[in-house]
Amino acid sequence: MVKRRHVLLPRAWALSSVLSAALVGVALAQAASDAIPAVTPAAVTTVPALRADLDHDASAVALRDAFLGGSLDWNDVVERARTEGVVRWYHWGGSEELNTWIDAVVVPALAVEGIRVASVRLPATRDAVDVVLAEAAAGRGLGRGSVDLIWINGDNFRTLAQADLLFGPFADRVPNAAWYALDPADPAAAINLFDLGTPTLLRSIPWFAGQYVCYVDTARLPLERAPRNHADLAELARERPGRFTYVRPPDYIGTAFVQQAVVALYADAVAGAAVGAAPTLDAFLNDAAGLAADDVARLLEPGFAYLRTLEPFLLGGSGTEGVRGAPVYPPSAAAWERLVASGEIDLACEDNVFHAQSAVERGRLPESVRTIVFPEGAMRVNKSFLAIPANAPNPAAALVLADHLSSFESHVSKLELIGYPIALDLPRLTSEQRAVALAASPELRGIDYDDLAEHAAPDMHASWVPLIDRLWERWIAGESPLAFGDLVANLLAAP
Amino acid sequence: MARAWRWGWAMVATLPFVALVVASLAFRWTWPDLLPTQWWWEARQTARLPIGWDYVASTASRALPALLTSVAIATAVTALGLAVAWPAARVLAHERFRGRQAVELVLLAPLVVPELAVALGLAVSAVQLGVAGTWWGVVAAHVVPTLPYLVRTLAAVEQGFDRDVADAARVHGADAWAVFWYLRLPLLAPGVAAAALFAFLLSAHLVVLTVLVGQGRVETTAVQLFARLGGGAALDPVSAALALLLTLPGVLLLVLLDGVLRRRVDLRGAVPRT
Amino acid sequence: MTRRWRVALGLAPALALLAAVFGTALFGSLAQSLGHAPAYGVEAFPTLRYYRAVFTDAGVAAAAARTLATALPATALGLVLGTALGLALPARRDPAASLVQVPLLVPYVVAVALATVWLAGGGVLARALAALGLIEVPQDLPRLLDGAAGVGVLITFVWKQAPFTALLVAAVRAGADPRLVEVAHVFGATPLQRLRYVTLPQVMPAVLAAAVITLAYNLGALEVPLLLGGGTRDTLAVSAWRAYADPDLTQRPQALAIAWSLTAFVVLTVAALLAAARRWLPGVAGR
Secondary structure, three states, X not given: OOOOOEOOOHHHHHOOHHHHHHHHHHHHHHHOOOOOOOOOHHHHHOXXXXXXXXXXXXXXXXXXXXXXXXXXXXXXXHHHHHHHXXXXXXXXXXXXXXXXXXXXXXXXXXXXXXXXXXXXXXOOOHHHHHHHHHHHHOOEOOOOOOOOEEEEXXXXXXXXXXXXXXXXXXXXXXXXXXXXXXXXXXXXXXXXXXXXXXXXXXXXXXXXXXXXXXXXEOOOOOHHHOOOOHHHHHHHHHHOOOOOOOOOOOOHHHHHHHHHHHHHHHHHHHHOXXXXXXXXHHHHHOOHHHOOHHHHHHHHHHHHHHHHHHHHHOOOEOOOOOOOEOOOOOOOHHHHHHHHHOOOOOEEEEXXXXXXXXXXXXXXXXXXXXXXXXXXXXXXXXXXEEEOEOOOOOHHHHHHHHHHHXXXXXXXXXHHHHOOOXXXXXXXXXXXXXHHHHHHOOOOOOOOXXXXXXXXXXXXXXOHHHHHHHHHHHHHHOOOOOOHHHHHHHHHHOO | XXXXXXXXXXXXXXXXXXHHXXXXXXXXXXOOOOOOOEEHHHHOOOOOOOOHHHHHHOHHHOHHHHHHHHHHHHHHHHHHHXXXXXXXXXXXXXXXOOOHHHHHHHHHHHHOOOHHHHHXXXXXXXXXXXXXXXXXXXXXXXXXXXXXXXXXXXXXXXHOOOHHHHHHHXXXXXXXXXXXXXXXXXXXXXXXXXXXXXXXHHHHHOOHHHHHHHOOOOOOHHHHHHHHXXXXXXXXXXXXXXXXXXXXXXXXXHHHHHHHOOOOOOOOOOOOOO | OOHHHHHHHXXXXXXXXXHHHHHHHHHHHHHHHOOEEHHHOEEOOOOOHHHHHHHHOHHHHHHHHHHHHHHHHHHHHHHHHHHHHHHHOOOOOOHHHHHHOHHHHOOHHHHHHHXXXXXXXXXXXXXXXXXXXXXXXXXXXXXXXXOOOOHHHXXXXXXXXXXXXXXXXXXXXXXXXXXXXXXXXXXXXXXXXXXXXXXXXXXXXXXXXXXXXXXHHHHHOOHHHHXXXXXXXXXXXXXXXXXXXXXXXXXXXXXXXXXXXXXXXXXXXXXXXXXXXXXXXXXXXXX
């Protein structure tokens, strides 16, 4: 369900490169903490063999071997891409802006190179993964599948990595690789080499920098009353029942809201010593599979208990403590935003710091909307990537498109026209380029880059995502009568 | 009193569309404004990317290809449906035979089996048969809910055709071709045309079958709209515009049958599935 | 050509197509619901595990109850209003009679779009009430969409289906003998008696046909309850859809088991309706 996104703290452009490195470092320092295993340089550079159980196209294999082996000139890749003629890019398609930008900017640019970009819009990134898995199950290998490039991150990337269905390593071999720190020895490279805890092994290249931010309609909720943490939010919901809700997981944005609550509430529980012999917060940065069911339950329970007590005060809830009512959970971020626009709720969130500005410019939100800091110290940051499946039908064209989308010009155009943050490593930009990027950046509408940097936090390990989604479905939506610990144990025991 | 009641219903049936038109032309239309504070035509000059109807008209929305896909699929479904349903309807209208009730039951069965159940079953089988995500797979799937309706209406049309007239013509030397051309066609044409138009409409309106058999690769206007709805909050301009586009075929049909053919629209077979 | 051949050749294409497509759908999904789904890594044929889950899961029982709670009132209200409307439609051509048909000619997704723009918490209806000073914030109005009561789903079904019933009723009435009513009038029957003993029995076959078709549709409908239902109180069809959409592909046989249970549920409910009609309305449902 990736729909998107990535980290970038654009204010850094106005600062010196030293300072900007420090800013990005906030996320890096946490992401690269000892909770995450180091990637060995060997693992990054080794070219793994293609899966032997698949039927591969000989000329595609020849291209792959020559390219990954370093014996192919980029011009030859472009030449081969022209013969392939088309590239099928699968991406979350729920944004009119993104669809328009691809259609108006990317398609013509690649057409000049003689490559047709067929962009396939998905309701959820998971669908692209399903296609790749199904085709691999049918034995279709390199040159014989139907997906060339996917905008991906998190558990979707992890699924393809586990199935050994990723093309690469390519991220360091395309011309625009120069924009990224990719040397495993460089601590600044961690954010480009890990995708929610899964080592990318250079089989994906950053494309979107996400940071989870929330916005309020100040015409109804004055800024000074905007929540700054989850306790504030609960209090506000009780004071103004029915004026808040969140998106239902497994939608990307909905899962993100639940993840934030889980981390924040567990942090509070640990701080208040409410949890004895507790795992540390770092547990969320590691594979959940390494934990006992007890510990998983202990880690998740405070957040889920919080969400349950919040239910009566959500949109459609009863408004009375302990009586659920019929809480309404919108199915998507777009629906969440429309609830704010139609005056039903006061606050919603997105994974893009420029979202509020874009939505106001497009007429979707009122001018009175402002971005806020929420939750303090825990506004999670991550990157999402472009990856090529190991059975891509047009691998050369996929490489050319991935490279094109990684250019400075493409990132700036995306930033300027549709407010999608730049995913390039800021220290690698020249001061002129930083000025250009800053000028292209939309307004933040209420907060500043210092706030974003100060409150940035790393994202959870991808293995938690399916677990949280299923627990939410059973425990919150399904009103499971089981004790939380038993429910977790059941889920972990199921195949 | 009957007049007020029927005009009341006529208003309930049509006036809601006014809000849909307003929603499609709105730029900023937030609570508590009864009308948009800024309209599409005021904002479109300064917008950096196409908005509202401009977006719908642009290639980025893929609204036009989807509309063409809808039309192409519905046309194929109608042709295929008529080709198989008409002969069956003729038999049911004019012949008495053993097993007739069973045949009728089978032909009407898709009326009581939920579209979702058929679609889920087909989604799985279509992958195995290699027709998932293809136009032909979708066309074949659409014929299922269309068939009971076509058979019912065409049988009614055929029953209205007096076979004694044809016999009389034959007695007077008309060959089979002449009977078809000069008798059956002119007499049956209005009824068959109405049935065909409704089959077309039915196909253009199907969502669940199209989504599950087309696997997202066959995109019709109905599927585009379906993907954008939900969540219970206000309607965005592009969804409103798509809803209006999707209303057009039905309205054209009403005008065509009611006005041009001067024939009261016979919707007796039109299952609420449309 | 013999008559036998004419019958066989006439029926063959339709039956063959139906067998190929409809038959494939039914048997393919039946096999899957019984555990034959190698494509999803499930190979347990034959097993009743998924049906057992359907009948033991409290969530599914609740979904079945909600399916009835959604479909029955909507069908009943649609029939009553539709019959009343049908009796008010004149035999001659009439502009109102044409306009009334509009809901029949648009798809359910358009009806959903209309319901959204009018009935949403902050929709046109709520704004109109706010403009009149009757409410201040959207929360002052009971939730019409997404609420536990399912009012939005009900309104959408009725809006779309009452004209359908009306048309069937009007058509039957146009074909009925008008002298019966006159005779009743001559013999001094009051308007109410004429309606009760003459007109209603005349149109009852049309009402029953509409009842069967709309009830079967409403029980199995996906779009309207999915899009307007709010998401936490699903009907059987919506439950099946969610199980199918689950990222865990091994859940798909479960979706098909729910779909098959739903089909059985619809067939049984419709059969019960017909049996009741045969019992209480002899002469109408005889055929």
